[in-house]
Amino acid sequence: MTAGWDTQAVIRALNVLGALIVFGVVIGAYTVQFVDQEAPCPLCLLIRLGMLAVGFGFLLNARFGPRPAHYGFILLSALFGAAVAIRQILLHIVPGTGSYGDAVLGLHLYTWAFLVFSTVIFAVAVAMFFSRQFERSPLASPALVVHATTVLFAIGFLLALLNVVTTTIECGVGFCPDNPQPGAFG
């Protein structure tokens, strides 16, 4: 089977890009945790889980080809992440109730997360209009997309593992404290 670019290959590449963006957000959150010495709160950790879940959905499309079930998974994950993010925004929406962590480019991380999850929902809705992506393609996926998918699977897996370690250090085996102490691990 020859490799080439058709509608399905383009959609696969866009899904790779989507996974790259959401994993980048998780890496950014890690940077804030260690550079600014801010331990993530439980809702922040749930937002990270939402990002990983969305990235996983994107990678399903990139690895196995676009399918409605994969998009459904992305939408469920993005709705979960958006719900957590908006909960945290609402906790601090009243003036004088403070905020959690420092702002990055003018917005707090949970506000950025809400924007990312909303954009994902919008992008998936638009992507699903291109019905030719669901037809069997005579072309194999381009090598660039295949390799990028493999690398991103490794990154997603390692990010989840790394979070196992850092979350265990921060929270132990019980539930995480609602208001962690200052420092990278609270």
Added chain:
Amino acid sequence: MMALLFAIWAGVFALAWAGRRREAIFAGLFALVLCVAMFRHHITDTIDIDL
């Protein structure tokens, strides 16, 4: 407990990476349900907005 959720997600990624699509999707949905339960557990404060 939160670490356990991340561990499950690591397993979900590994399953899909290994080509086990159906199992990965079911495990992912299960993990998502656990995430929702954890979210519910951490909603401890009431939001008081005076409109």
